[in-house]
Amino acid sequence: MTTQGAPPASPCPPQPVACVTLGRQVWWLVSAAADDPDLAAGVAPDGLLAADEAARLAALKIAKRRRDWLLGRATAKALLQAWLAQEIVAPSAANLIIQSETTGVPTPWLDDGRGRAPLPVSLSISxxxxxxxxxxxxxRGAGTTVTLGADMEKVEPRAWSFVADYFTPGEVAQVQQATDADRDAVVTAVWSAKEAVLKAVQLGLSVDTRAVDINLGGRPPSHDWQPLSVGWDARLAQPPDAALTGLWRQRGPYILTLARLDRP
Ligand SMILES: CC(C)(COP(=O)(O)OP(=O)(O)OC[C@H]1O[C@@H](n2cnc3c(N)ncnc32)[C@H](O)[C@@H]1OP(=O)(O)O)[C@@H](O)C(=O)NCCC(=O)NCCS
Structure with missing residues (x-):
């Protein structure tokens, strides 16, 4: 496959992978560990991992972290296989390697048998x-450097101190204006969107969460994707002409968020 030029116009992928437009197509996939007994047990199914990934799994000592990491890799590889199948014969899962940078950013590589090459996508895992x-x-072909952040959070009650400590005044006001029925989802959506943005800028929680200001635009939670807007301050260390855009939706008891960063 080529790593230059505009991406081919493509239809949305077959289920269970889905897509949504955030300036251009974002492909996304949610999986549940409960659907695969090996993944639920933190055991790598045969053929899933490359040797260095298997070594990384073996080094993870906490059972929950092993299960989370493994499910994230399995889901990311299934998503990448679906995406690659548009242009080439989809490689085996073990030939797709998701390397963790020192920052924690997941970077996908394709091993074609002659060596590894980075895939021209920005990938995010939650x-x-x-x-x-x-x-x-x-x-490819965006004219900017594009990075994506994705986050998934369960809607559940959170203490007021959480909102007071981690939210901007504008976000606090959105929580105060939410109906009783929507309040937990609004808090969850604002928090999740912050994490998605902090992944898109590749800084994670090394930055004060109040450096990011999420605006849901007064929209109530929906099971369809809807836009959100993102403000930020100098602590994100972005150039003045950087742009951040986002989407959010509910899916069962969870909130999903996506954030896209464009840097010239
Ligand atoms: C990034 C962060 C906001 C994620 O929040 P979270 O709700 O706790 O966890 P999630 O499950 O939603 O996301 C975790 C995934 O985010 C990704 N991630 C981690 N750090 C990231 C960063 N700086 N930028 C973008 N993505 C990052 C990884 O893919 C990670 O999963 P993996 O380690 O299994 O590959 C948070 O974990 C964080 O800031 N971590 C600090 C950075 C860090 O500890 N890096 C680890 C160095 S090895």
Whole structure:
């Protein structure tokens, strides 16, 4: 496959992979560990991992982390296989390697038997409550450097101190204005969107969460994707002409968020 030029216009992928437009197509997939006994037990199914990934799994000592990491890898590889199948014969899962950078950013590589080459996508992974959300965006031909962040959080009550400590004044106001029925989902969506943005800028929680200001635009939770807007301050260390855009939706008891960063 080529790593230059605009991505081919493509239809949405077959289920269970889905797509949504965030400036361009974002492909996304949610999986549940409960659907695979090996993944639920933190055991790698045959043929899933490359040797260095298997070594990484073996080094993870905490059972929950093993299960989360493994489900994230399995989900990301299934998503990448679906995406690659548009252009080439989809490789085996073990020939797709998801390397963790020192920052924690997951970077996908393709091993074609002669060597490894990076895939021209930005990939993001989230683990939540025995599920994994993975999303990718094609980086080719955007005219900017594009990075994606994705996050999944369970809607549940959170203490007011959580909102007071981690939210901006504008976000606090959105929580105060939410109906009683929507409040937990609004808090969860704002928090999840912050994490998605902090993944898109590849800084993670090394940055004060109040450096990111999420605006849901007064929209109530929906099972369809809807836009959110993102403000930020100098602590994100982005160039003045950077742009951040986002989407959010509910899916069962979970909130899913996507954030896209464009840097000239
Ligand atoms: C990134 C972060 C906001 C994720 O939040 P979370 O809700 O706790 O966890 P999630 O399950 O939603 O996301 C975890 C995934 O985010 C990704 N991630 C981690 N750090 C990231 C970063 N700096 N930028 C983008 N993505 C990152 C990884 O893919 C990770 O999963 P993996 O380790 O299995 O590959 C948070 O974990 C964080 O800031 N971590 C600090 C950075 C860090 O510890 N890096 C680890 C170095 S090995």
């Amino acid at each position: 683990h939540c409550d025995g599920h994994a959300l993975c999303a990718l965006i094609d980086r």
